Amino acid sequence: MPDLPAHSTDLDLRLVRYFTAVAEHGSFHRAADALHVAQPSLSRQIQRLEERMGARLLQRTQQGSRLTEAGRVFLPQAQELLRSVQQAVATTRAAAGPGEFTIGYTGDLIVTSAVREIRARHPEADVRTLHLMVGQVQGALLDHRVDAVLAREPFPTERLRVTALYDEPRVLVVPTRHRLAGRPSVTLADFAGEPLVRYADTVYDAFWCLAPRPDGLPAPTGPLAGTAADKLELVAGGQALALAPASVENVLLRRDLTTLPVEGIGPCRVVLATRANDHRPLVDDFFGVAVHCLRR
Secondary structure, X not given: OOOOOHHHHOOOHXXXXXXXXXXXXXXXXXXXXXXXXXXXXXXXXXXXXXXHHOOOOEEEEOOEEEEOHHHHHHHHHHHHHHHHHHHHHHHHHHHHOOOEEEEEEEOOOOOHHHHHHXXXXXXXXEEXXXXXXXXXXXXXXXXXXXXXXXXXXXXXXOOEEXXXXXXXXXXXXXXXXXXXXXXXXXXXXXXXXXXXXXXXXXXXXXXXXXXXXXXXXXXXXXXXXXXXXXXXXXXXXXXXXXXXXXXXXHHOOOOOEEEEEEEOOOOEEEEEEEEOOOOOHHXXXXXXXXXXXXXX
């Protein structure tokens, strides 16, 4: 690669984080899943980083990817750079005082009571909220867009501190004209042959599609949903069924859909997540508030 002017070596930390993810997973595919980005996009970002560095960092192989000699030299420095940046942000925020404190939440989860309490306890802090997709939880925390997140597992938890709040049963969402509608409950055997709504993240998808199935057979392939509204539309249109938290009943305004308790499957878990190295007093105080206000 050609030599680059000095100013072009300014590094985008997001690209550095992408590189370390590919290096640590040994695969563009697995890294893309962990980062919740499309694999072609990840490849383009790595190419951008290599162009800025003026060196090839990763080599694709049939088994995945491997570091070049330049990549092996850069990896420990990249990891240390990311750790240093996180530490710098944490210590600077601690020195500045409470400042802005952003609480994230996913899906239909409600953080209002905890937000109201933490605002009352810390009137000097600028407490805000931000709705996130579940695939954004880890990235939003590590990028310091949020300071705490109320979410349902599963999601990547590396470098996060996660506290369980409560378990929530899972229900089956079906059209009101579906053959199962009206039953008091169902089991997996009742709908095992029907496709379920799928999700882009492989871990999240496996949990909500019950894959692999107890009999070892793959789950029938259903259509991909990008949002909760998309999921409900796919079910209402007869293209698939969907598993959802039991609380969906509280927000399900569509009269063409209904829910059924599912026997024999585990619940989903609602948790509170923060950065593992963030021990500011406001963060620790919010943990206590969340446990008191949100735990069932």
